[in-house]
Amino acid sequence: MLRAGLTKNRLEAFSDGVIAIIITIMVLELKVPHNPEHGSPGLADLRPLLPEFIGYVLSFLYVGIYWNNHHHMLHATRKVSGGILWANLHLLFWLSLIPFVTGWMGESHFAVVPTALYGVVLLLCAIAYWILQTCIVRVHGNESVLARAVGKDRKGKLSPVLYIAAIGLAFVSPWLAAALYLAVAMIWLVPDRRIERAMGDASDSPGEAP
Amino acid sequence: MLRAGLTKNRLEAFSDGVIAIIITIMVLELKVPHNPEHGSPGLADLRPLLPEFIGYVLSFLYVGIYWNNHHHMLHATRKVSGGILWANLHLLFWLSLIPFVTGWMGESHFAVVPTALYGVVLLLCAIAYWILQTCIVRVHGNESVLARAVGKDRKGKLSPVLYIAAIGLAFVSPWLAAALYLAVAMIWLVPDRRIERAMGDASDSPGEAP
Amino acid sequence: MLRAGLTKNRLEAFSDGVIAIIITIMVLELKVPHNPEHGSPGLADLRPLLPEFIGYVLSFLYVGIYWNNHHHMLHATRKVSGGILWANLHLLFWLSLIPFVTGWMGESHFAVVPTALYGVVLLLCAIAYWILQTCIVRVHGNESVLARAVGKDRKGKLSPVLYIAAIGLAFVSPWLAAALYLAVAMIWLVPDRRIERAMGDASDSPGEAP
């Protein structure tokens, strides 16, 4: 097992780098509209981009939420093992597919299969995050601040169920599925106060009051 | 509320990553000219790229200014809350649209609607920055160094007015609007000395004289 | 010779940045399928992307392994010389070609020459890593923790032999060659416990038990 210091810093720095690139390259999917043959470019030229823009906003939210929660979880992490490094890379792998499925869902104007696949990737990201969380908790012990902070993890258990529901729903109405993806994002938008709260009680580092 | 230490570092690192990518992917919009069918490539092949280059310079300035001011503001930040994390992601979202509107404005050779939309995105970035600043000031209290440093924030109040003026002006003359965008950038080019000055008086960290 | 502190941090930060970009831009090779002329987009549209996806997974594994091992090696590094800086850039150069050969191998559906070339780049990465390791060991001395940790470096000696075998095998069956690339990745997937173990004995930094 590795010491936390440098290892945790580089794990965070590398994850920040990959997540920053993922969140930013999605905007490359928004292709600049070419000049129309007659007349000058207007807002009408942006209309075909609207589904891609909606997909971009949704994915920006999701990647932002993952960065935020990843940040909170590692904030409470004291030790980093080889297993944690690989569980983290595994999470980054599934996150790295978000730009692809976002692009397909947007370009196909929320067609059935691309919208369902978007949910599949979100589901796999959630599973990968759960694996990473489990690895970290196991390294720190069930009595650790982190284990208590994660606690029952209701949100973490609810999300996969909702993703699966949305994947099924996509075959009925892709836009309803997209609305459900947005609803899950809204649930998560509130940062993980469980960890913040538990940190406040147990942290041994000096500083301002939490 | 989270402690400043690690949280602030990761917030800065992630923001630096996203801003670095935003400022650099804009150059991908400058497409390498294809070889002409007759004769060898010359400076004339770059002429159609001139509007895109001007847009690139303008946006590089703006993203650079945002990085600079973001840097100064976080330098004076002592505590980071969940709200600040989200206000920061919100700012990064609007900044991430700058490459798109820069590309459209440049490729359309500063047509009316793209040039106006460029101003709209600048306006939304300014509003997002103001929200972030307000969040940070609220967390630190009205008597904090930061609150005093931001003070009346004349530049922050003037810019949105000028953006709105430029958006209107774009429908008369896009190039005049672009000149006004440049003028606003020039106002900001001077780094935020208010914070530097206030920091100098109130900082409790040891070091060289400010 | 430079002090470790800042120099090592920036070396790590820069390497993390480049490796994070390499691992993420490969996903840009996975082009979003265009909408079919008849019917709606379905999973069949993803079938032509399957070889590129397999290539992406393989290269993600390799770049992840390099990040992981690079991380462990620098964790044990105490001094950084100019030679180490250049050996590191040399490694980053060959790693930066992985997206290109991955794209060619995938798009050609694992044709003979692209699959062999993929192995050539892996071989050159391995050689560059070995040069970097040798530079670091030389700076630290043969009696250093690092030198003892690297020890006989059996994996480091086996991999090039297997890459050369796979390059030859590509001319018989590219898919067998790809399977061999995957096998080598599997050997490396286990993080370099030699260094972790030796660090545990010799580290002089305070902290939790290793």
Place this chain on the structure above:
Amino acid sequence: MLRAGLTKNRLEAFSDGVIAIIITIMVLELKVPHNPEHGSPGLADLRPLLPEFIGYVLSFLYVGIYWNNHHHMLHATRKVSGGILWANLHLLFWLSLIPFVTGWMGESHFAVVPTALYGVVLLLCAIAYWILQTCIVRVHGNESVLARAVGKDRKGKLSPVLYIAAIGLAFVSPWLAAALYLAVAMIWLVPDRRIERAMGDASDSPGEAP
């Protein structure tokens, strides 16, 4: 004037980010060859990419040299002013154009004008670096370690002359100009030992012997 601590760290982090992206996106210029209509893809398909590959190697060297020297210069920097922040952004601006001119020089197979323009951008990078160096030296005073370390700066004065010579030479023979660009890179490949040496004498930070 700002304190060195955080400011310098973020300046380095941001510069590292931008330089890492610049050095890596150049590889996107190396477009994966499309499958030939007859027969399977072979090394012959890579032949048209050779000039672009040569350009990539040359620019990778240059950007690597800039990172290396930037790293050494900031290592010796104790104070960061607003002027230094802007001089640094100015340097990053010209560096960000290297991928564009590299792509044009490579795709045009080292035609006259693109090869000359490549030298113009190198010249502007060198001037921007000199401005940054001058800003830093001025802030630290002529008697500082940094000022003594930079000393006569023979390499810094020689390079612009050689770039101008190469720009002229491009109109006679672009390949000779490219050879001269490579020669200048070779001169710089040796890291800036002046600063390393002066640091060794004057550094007040504890640590291993330099």
